[in-house]
Amino acid sequence: MLKPIRNNASRQQVSRGDSIPAPVGGWDAVSAVADMPEDRALVLENWFPSTGDVRVRRGHQVHAAGMGTDPVETLMVYNGITSNSSAMFAAAGTSIYDVSASGNASAVVTGLANSRFQWTNFTTTAGKYLWICNGADDPRHYNGTAWATPSLTGISGSDIIHVNAHKNRLWFVLTDSTKAGYLATGAISGAVTTFDLGGLFTKGGYLVAMGTWTRDGGAGSDDLAVFISSRGQCAVYAGTDPSSADTWELIGVYDVGPPIGRRCFTKVAGDIALVNIDGVLPLSKGLETDRGSATSVAITSRINNAMNDAASLYKDNFGWELTPYPKGTMAILNVPLTEGDTQHQYVMNTLTGAWCKFTGMNANCWGVFQDRLFFGGNDGIVCEADKTALDVDEPISATSQSAYNYFGAKGRLKQWKMIQPLLTTSSSSRPSVGISTDFKDNASLGTPSSAEVSAARYDEAIWDQDRYSIESESITDWTSLTGSGQCASVHVRARTGRESGVTLWGYSNWGADSWSASISGDVDMRLNGFNVIYETGGFF
Secondary structure, eight states: OOOOOOOOTTOOOOEEEEEEEOOTTEEOSSSOGGGOOTTEEEEEESEEEOSSOEEEOOOOEEEEEOSOSSOEEEEEEEOOSSGGGOEEEEEETTEEEEOSSSEEOEEEEOOOSOOOOEEEEEEETTEEEEEEEOSSSOOEEEOSSOEEOOOEESSOGGGEEEEEEETTEEEEEETTSSEEEEOOTTOSSEEOEEEEOTTTOTTOOOEEEEEEEETTSSSSTTEEEEEEETTSEEEEEEESOTTOTTSEEEEEEEEOOOBOSTTOEEEETTEEEEEETTEEEEHHHHTTSOGGGGGGTSTTGGGHHHHHHHHHHHTTSTTOEEEEEGGGTEEEEEEEEETTTEEEEEEEETTTOOEEEEOSOOEEEEEEETTEEEEEETTSOEEEOSOSSSBTTBOOEEEEEEOOBOTTOTTEEEEEEEEEEEEEESSSOOOEEEEEETTOOOOEEBOOOOOBOOSOOTTTOOTTTSOOOOSOEEEOOOEEOOOEESOEEEEEEEESSOOTTOOOSSOEETTTSOOOOOOOSSOOEEEEEEEEEEEEEEEO
16 A cells, blocks of 8 residues: 655755845945945946935936037026026136027127136125136126126235125135135125135145035024135134124134035035045034044945045046035035046935936036036036936946845855846836846846836826826846855846847846847836845855
């Protein structure tokens, strides 16, 4: 009599499943690779980390041209009473152009020595002004209708290289000097009184810039004047009238890292962000911290190593600038790799503090006009960013590599079998997905082949007949993987647009073969996470 085969009660499950979050924690260039939080990324290029997912950044289109071939090195915004009375100007070569509207720009100021301006908006009883200077030409101002040259006495106007509005007064920094200058209250021209800070700068150097630090979060009596030297010494003053000891008081002189460029100060709410060789430092924390530990309080603390490398290699190049972009919840740090040719951007989500890197937008300067984001290009054009799915006519390549994950079993061998990317997109795009194991850049990338698609679209669906319409697809197909090791890192590549000669829907070797995912129009692609299947082996 045959006996039934006895079930093997000790038999263990062969395959396991697990989930990996999207790298919403952003680009991590400071943590040890073997101990990085699972929601961070070793690489996050042209993917922007939002609060719940990461998404391919939007592209840029030409907004204004006709400015020759010189780089656009300054974008300046005149803030009128209404948006219709506001204007944007670009400086390129020896001229300033009105680029408020799209199309070919017209020159409004000519015969300049350079196009590297500092500027501020200033309101007086006579109206609103845009006041600009470059340290080589006489300053100019714009009143909403016309440009003019202010009449100044006491100094040479062409020596003014930086301007700041503080306590209803225009303040200036003079070229290659430790002197600042200021006008009378509410004045845009007239006698300039100089104020020498050389006795406070014990490390030598010259005065680079001035900013207004609002400790109480708004414009008021608590506003402080901050002057920074080229050697990184900050002199902080309180008061209103520098000519009187009763109304002008030195708070202190503090040491920070030397600033990078004349555009090193950026107003962020009531604080000032300082771009220096140690990173991007909020003064509210930086002046209270020893420089040796300043990087721990820097806004760029999560990308500290990358920031230090960039500062070391490129600090002398023109183009460093931090630009807040509130509509996109971004703070954009422009990093000029090659002056007038190649620039990257380190971009932070201002809601979460997560960073990423943008490439493909070679920008000398940035500006926000009417809540829209613009940059000045290297070839006489102004572009609008955060606009479409293409960089002009070129595809956007987006690459990410998540933190290495041991899946709760360090020291145990694993064989990865399949991966399921959890993405939503408004197009038929499919990214390439793969893994690297044990800190080796050895991913082979495959492409999911199906998606859950809505049967109807808005404005097309028939009530009570079609499925409820959506404007996106959910990519949920599984993709085969090959790889073994103790830990794994997920790579994702997406590409907007299509180029001839590119392999579609196939497999490619990481960093070697071509790949593509076709996107057209103004689309959205969001990465929400991954599911993986793997087999476990023994311990080493």
